[in-house]
Amino acid sequence: MERFADKVILVWGFKRALLAVLAGAFAVLALPPIGFFAAMFISFTLLVWLIDGAAASPEASFLGRLWPSFAIGWLFGFGYFVAGLWWLGHALLIDSEEFAWALPLAILGLPAVLAVYYGLATAIARIFWSDGMGRIAALAASFGLFEWLRSVTFTGFPWNAIGYGMMPMPLMMQSAHVIGAMGVTALAVFVFAAPALLGTRQGAAWGVGLATLLFAAHLGYGAYALYVAPKASPVPEEKRPVIRLVQPMIDQAAKMDSDADRSAIFETHLKLSAAPPQSGGRKPDIIVWPETAIPFILTDNQDALTRIADTLDDNQILIAGAVRAEEMGPGNPVRYYNSIIVIDGRGQIVAASDKVHLVPFGEYLPFENFLNDLGIQNIVEMPGGFSASATRHLLELPTGLKLYPLVCYEIIFPDEMTGDIAEAGAILNITNDAWFGNTPGPYQHFQQARVRAVETGLPLIRDGNSGISAIVNAHGQIVAGLGLNETGFADATLEGFGGGASDSFPRQTYFWLTETLLLLIGSISRMGFIFKAN
Template structure:
């Protein structure tokens, strides 16, 4: 191990850059659809040794001394994000004639931008770098802070945060309920980087010992949480049977003629009225995916009549749709990516609009400048979508309350409002058909399940092409449909596992973790911990 560490520390030039990119790419094996979390131990061990060797000229200023570490972290991040996000480019191939030119920006440009966060994480760690255990604490500090910044800087994009590599199964997801995804991320970096201490020996005993304790506590809490008795659904309401429809509509077909749109609508209806499988109970709630209604519903009374025809009086349909809002004479309407609640009489009794839009997918940032350069939304909508100022809790006639999250809104734990603590379940409608048969839908599903664990709520997830599931509040899938399969499934909604842990507590724990690793890094930098072998 010491021989290998020495070789990595001393590698230089092109080989060093290639090794840093490879180290980042290896880490992606910990993410869905692979879930081989041990890959992160290789990835971060190599990163520690590479930063060990990221030396600058003795007479360099502060920026000069930090530049080699930044470059190493950036190359690591570039490898990680290219390997983990290449599938984003698939969305541009749906209308290749118009958007294929942007493939390099999606496949290489987006990762290059995101890699800046990891470059800054490595540079920050280098500020308090030491020879022993403190340097893995410094790395946990750097990545913890920069992953936190990644949740909101430039609208935020915390996709594939390092902590998800430590949460491939429900057993390993439960810690997120206590300390949140960000807390898991900071501690995961410490644990993943710990084997690097075997290569230099200094601080190996306390460093690896603490990493083993943290990992054991992670698994132990998971086992404890999964073996707690399930509480009743609600004292005043019965658990509903939910049908999730997965129509698997090809994305190109959604952009065709009125006849095609009518056929899409009828396909959703046909799947909704199928008899329950295995003699099960008729569904109380039927859920369609994001933008499943392929026209402006409020302008089409016939569609509402058709919905009333197929629903029983006490059934509820929840469907993704585009909502238009008239802005008055002379002004174009505004469009919102929404979910509607429709009762058995074909009446819209509730709605919620998307708050966090996808840049360049649903709106163009700096529109006045970029549209002059020919840059437009991937989703065809005059003027793009508008973002809602607030998110509305969906309260059904039965009293069931659903917290709606449309598409990738579910990856933002910091954006949940207080209403989520009034909800009985999280509702996530999405259309991952844009990304085809790639790792994207699998990664999206994992992050949705972790949100359910964080907030102790069951998850109802309807995705056009998959992966649709109903999961319990511990992230365990109760029922679902595979990617690209067409069909439906029914499942009884499980109960929430409410606790005294809320966002304020999770944030407090996160900052305590950051303070803890910062303290270890600073004490080690002063030379105390590194003397312990």
């Protein structure tokens, strides 16, 4: 292994750049739908060796000495994000005549920007670089920091954070309840990079030993949480609400077509909602439709509310994604919101919640006036785009159940699971992943949603137009659901609700403690390396 490590360290020029890109791309095999987490051991081992060989001229300035490491990290990140996010281009092909020109920006431009975070991570890690285990700890701390920054800066986009590669199944998700997805990310980089020590021999025993211990603890806590510590649901089976997830599989092009038969789309949802339970089960108490399921402004269509009332029993509740319009007074434009609406059995809207975290270029256009002058429009056709709600509040159903509402990709942001979530009985996530077709995107989205359930200790109700729709318990296990591109409905009782979010672990605090310990190991090792060199 030492001979192979030497070859990687000494590789140069185009071959070096290509190896960095391929190492990043190979790491994507750890993500859904494949979930081969061992791929990241290879990728991060190669990354460490490439940084080992990232030498600058002795006369270079401080920043100049960091540049080779930044370049390696950027190339690694570029490969990772191109291979992991290429499917974003599928959304532009829904209206290819209008947006095909932007394909290179989605497939190559966005990865090039996101790769800067990984470039900065490797550059900062290089400051603390040493021969032994310390450089692995420094790399882990730096990746943890910049993955967190990626989740909060410039509206944030923490999609496919490295830690998700360490969480392909519920057994390996439970650590997120203690240290959060970002804490798992930091420790995952340490574990994934540890084999690099076997190729350079420096600190191999300590580093590989500690990585083995961390990985064993990761699996051990998962087994404990799933099989040793489970508690009975606070609500008896017969009193748990039956949830029906409606997955209509409406083609996205048809939803965007102004000439489409919107009545037919609406009736498809109603038909699936009214279908009798399978296998003689209980009728659903709560029926869930996906994001923007209602193809018109509901408050302008009293007939639609009447049809919903005719479909529902008096004690049934419909939760549906819809566009909400708000009049702002004479001379002012109408504001549109991507909303979740709750309708009772009499056809009355009894609760609503608007999306807070909008998708840039999808639901709103940054620098709108300037970009409109260049002919650039939102992907979602809405005059002026959507407006964002200033705050998020719980959806309280007539039954008393409180849901924490998240529309589409809002669920990928760990730091946004705050506020009154402690009072929620479950997380509600509605989405429309039909934008991305049969690609890895919907699978990646679903995995991140499951991890939010584990982090918060709340069950998850997730409904998508084309899937993946599921009832997920607080341990990330699927209770019932429908796969990608299936049409139909799934009924299941909601498990584990009623106690509110589990706040027994201060995840943010533990994340920063993890970062501090890793940085401390890196710093001490670096100081020892300097003293040894002198």
